[in-house]
Amino acid sequence: MMPEHNERLITCFRTVFPDLTDGEIAQASMASLAKWDSLATVMLISVIEEEYQLQVADDDLQDFVSFELIDEILRDDNEQT
């Protein structure tokens, strides 16, 4: 079973990329997904900030390039709080 944390992030990705399966979302990155351009990143950040009720730190923005890295950032953030 997928951890709850992961499910929330998948929901965010599904909102921005509705055509992807959960499996594809888990593997998604800017490099592998043509639809994931800078505009999609802006949308993804806004959706994640809304879902998690947080503000993504400027230093973390450069790592918003794959599901895996975003997941890590959010886990770290969660552990710190």
Added chain:
Amino acid sequence: MKLTDALKINQSAQSREGHDPLHTALCCGFTSLQLEQFLAAHLHNRITDRIAEIQPPTYGDAIGALDQINKDCEAIFLIVEWQDLDPRLGIRQADWRASLVGDILQTACLRLELLVDKLSSAASHAPVYVSLPQLPTPSLLPSAKIRQDPFRTDLECLVLDTCQKLLVIQGVSILAKESLSSSTSAYDLKNDIRFGSPYSIEFLSTLTGQLVDLAFPSTPPLKGLITDLDDSLWRGIIGDSGVDKINWNLDNHSLMHAVYQQKLQALAEQGVLLAIASKNDSAIAQSGLSRTDLRVDAKLFFPQEIHWGEKSESISKILKIWNIAADSVLFIDDSAAELAEVQSVHPQILTRQFPTKDDLGVLELVRELGDLFTKDEISKEDRLRSTSIRQQALASEELGSHQADPAEFLRQLNSKVCIEVSTRDDPRAFELINKTNQFNLNGNRLVPKEWLNLQNDESTVMLTVEYEDKFGKLGKIAVLIGTRNGSTLDVTSWILSCRAFSRRIEHLCLQILFDQLQFETVQLHYKKTDRNEPIARLIASFSQQPLSGKITLEKKTFFDYCPPLYHSLQYIHDA
């Protein structure tokens, strides 16, 4: 609305098929991705059978983007912020040296002049809905936060001056700044720095929602208000305490009843119909309505249903005399039980409980009345409506006494009809088409863009009809619109106000088409609606064809069946 909700609404709207897309354009100077999503979502919520297609803005130039609007656009949304007047007023290119004050003001002035110029042109193609700067006015001068400084004053004056100029341009509507003032978090510094979008996500949702409300109002303004008397129009129970003990003043802590009365007076002057539904002894209630210190003219209430019968019966009688549907009416009473009784019989009627002894509640109610009844423009027909309904009631009584010979009644009316053939813009004609239900050829409504297109199409034929008789003026009461196709007129819209029924005005319209405009054939694009039985009856009187789709009426057939007409006609053809 959350951004996630907006995205989901827009994704789900993509499954709407088989309808024309709703073409709109968004003009703003900043990154607009979230803005577009919210705008599309609010449009999809409001217009549930079309897919919103938004022409995206040209980044960095809100005003210049007005030049690049596609021709098929049906509505333009323009969002102007301070940085659009001069980039130095925004955070990204901020330059707050006091020595630049004059230069920035000059640039802002030129940009606003350009805005007026571009908007005049854009609004001739499609209606434009404008949001002028919503963020706090930037300051360049080192003044204390609480002191108004000359630079901000000059900047605000420039915008207000522009607002005045824009308000007189046909097709331009401006969002009231006050409507968004409760939004405390309009600015989002982080968003501005990271993405170049100065608004917070919450504010984007509110702003776009209100722009959509402005462009596509959810409900048309209500037409009539029915009020109770005791503890509503005035404080006290007149039957118990007597006429001298009811009150609406400071001394008795009942001033808000006076405010309510004044609001009713103001609404009546805008053409809103007023009536009374009260359980009372009629003579005693009349003594209250005769008091000279009442802040609303009691004669404006027509009809006055004052008796001991059920209020739902009173409402039925009032609706019949007004000849409007319950969903166009608001009923106000201090008793929740009375409101419930009325709603059980008239579920469509809007009701509000009068909050007696709750001053703030009354103030909120009075403000809400402004929203529920507000119209963009008040026509002379609006001002005539109440009077003409009384006259109609008199005429109906007289018609009842002429049942054996309605022709004699029509002859004695001394009716004068002015028919104008013109395609110039006529807001009253547009309003009639979009609100008339009973005598309505097909129930089709027009959006402003379609209305503009009709005016610009050389093959359009448009008739408007003004009417008066010995009972008084009814004003403009009928509109017929068609497309010329050789000797045939394809009639796509035809409405007649219910106040003007039984005057054979519909016959006169057809006679004008055949006689003055010399059409040989008229094709009526008929469609049955829930309420358009009156026009179906007219068509059936001329035609044996099944009542659906295009119904052809030949000149000869019309004159074979047309009853005698007694109108004195003034015909104006604006070639």
